[in-house]
Amino acid sequence: MPTTPSTNGHRPSDAQRRALLRTARDVADDFAADAIVRDQAGKPPTDETARLREAGLPTSLTPPGPGRGTDWRTGCAVIREIAAADSSVGDLLARHYVHAWSGRFYASHHQAAALEEESVREQWLWTGAVHAPGPDDDSDVPDLSLRPRANGYVLNGRRSVDTAVAAADQIVVDAVCATTGDVLVVRIPSGARGVSVEPAHDRLGQRVAGAGEIVLDRVAVTPGQVLGRRPHDEESTAPFTALAEPALRLALCHVALGTAEGALTEARDLSRGGRAHRLPGEDPDLFLTYGELASAAQTANAVVDRATDVMAQALDTGAHLDPEGAAAVAALVATAETVTSKAALRITARVLELADAPGLDRFWRNARVLTAHRPAAHRLRSIGEHYLNGSHRAVAAFR
Structure with a gap:
């Protein structure tokens, strides 16, 4: 621990x-x-x-x-x-x-x-893909497995990684020990023997992120590469360890918010430069639209900043963090995700109607990929459960 x-x-x-x-x-x-x-x-x-x-x-x-x-x-x-x-x-x-x-x-x-x-x-x-504790751990066939040997483990399997699959130096994954059933978090040097990558092609968005799959064929894992045990369920996870998954989700909120802000700024600059369907002039409807989009971005910004402050405080607390603190962080992160996802998709889609320029669609495609695997209904139910019952469980982990 x-x-x-x-x-x-x-x-x-x-x-x-x-x-x-x-x-x-x-x-x-x-x-x-x-x-x-x-x-x-x-x-x-x-x-x-x-x-x-x-x-x-x-x-x-x-x-x-x-x-x-x-x-x-x-x-x-x-x-x-x-x-x-x-x-x-x-x-x-x-x-x-x-x-x-x-x-x-x-x-x-x-x-x-x-x-x-x-x-x-x-x-x-660094890059990686560590699963959050949950029902998926009950799978009879884990995608990554570790077999003990005299001086460590042998790692086999394949795992999808969202970024830098061929560019990272260290890849962090979790794998199931074939003899004990423990889930161990390990780091794999990208150049290790038996590691190969299969880059993803023709993605809808995030095309330059370097997504793909790592294929691990009898990769030697030394004891020093084992970072620790990842508990099977939320209840047995140490509060500070429980921050790992919401920390990633919150960092991606900043990516989605940055994407939305970038789209809005580019559309504004295009409008000012005369490359828009409707020029600024004195068009009250255009003012209204930009006002709505800017307000949506500022609202998301406030929520994300609040979650960021609370996460920073929890990280500073370290091992003294209690379950209530970890649950409160997870609830705020889920709220930030909900607000930011909605704002990012709305802003990046709407700017396509305001400005006419090649490449402006990339913002919507990127926002769509960033938010595609995080269903809002699941998050909202978890936020509501935490609000009503003060649940200590992690809130709305995504797969």
Whole structure:
């Protein structure tokens, strides 16, 4: 069980935060300049990850520690800045940041600290796919299985990964031990023997995120690559470990919100430049439409920021977090998802009616892929259960 301490003593200074956000804006400007061309090409994010590494963003977006990493609020601000320019790259960076926290969520304090130091030193880019505890664990045929051997395990199977499948340095997955039935969270170096990837092609959206499948054929897993045990059910999950799944969902809320804000900004600029179906002029209906869309974005922004603040406080609390705190975070994240998904889909679809320009459709396609697998009704029922009964269970995990 993780023994993660508070991160309060390792927050970057205001000057460091400002410098990181300036870097993010510069990188976002670079991505925005050719976002349409890269979206149409749909190639693996080789050039994109090289630009991120050049700017030092993967190294900066690791958990805060002595002389390294950044706090949750600043990390999410960087993700949203990048997502507004290129939703695919924002998605990639969001998943990197959350998976870089895996040591704190699942491992001991000593193991997590050593892993984070190595990640910064080696400039690792992270990705992965860890399932949330739930009924799906009852499957008789898990997609990934571990078989013990004298010096660790052998890992077999295949798993869909949403970003950087061919570009990441470390891949975090959960797998079932064939002898004990325990679900273990492990990290796999991308260049390990027996690891191959099958990139996804012709995606509707998020075309540059680098999605695909990893195929694991008798991959050796050392004891040091085992981060910890992932409980089978929500009730037996340590409160801090329970933050892993909502942390990813909240980071993706920032991606969706950035996507919506990017779409609205581009449509506005097109309207001002005269490349729109209706020019601004004195058209009250156009003012009304933009007012409605801007209000929807600002409302989502307020909800997401509230959830971000509460998540940051919970991460700072560390191992002292109680079940009530974890449940409250999950409920706020589910609320943020519900509001943001609705706003992102509405804004990105509506701007297509306001401006006429090639590539503007990419925002809706990206928003559609980001929100497709998170049904609103399931989230709302879970939020209602938490509100009425104060349930300590995780709220509305998605598969």
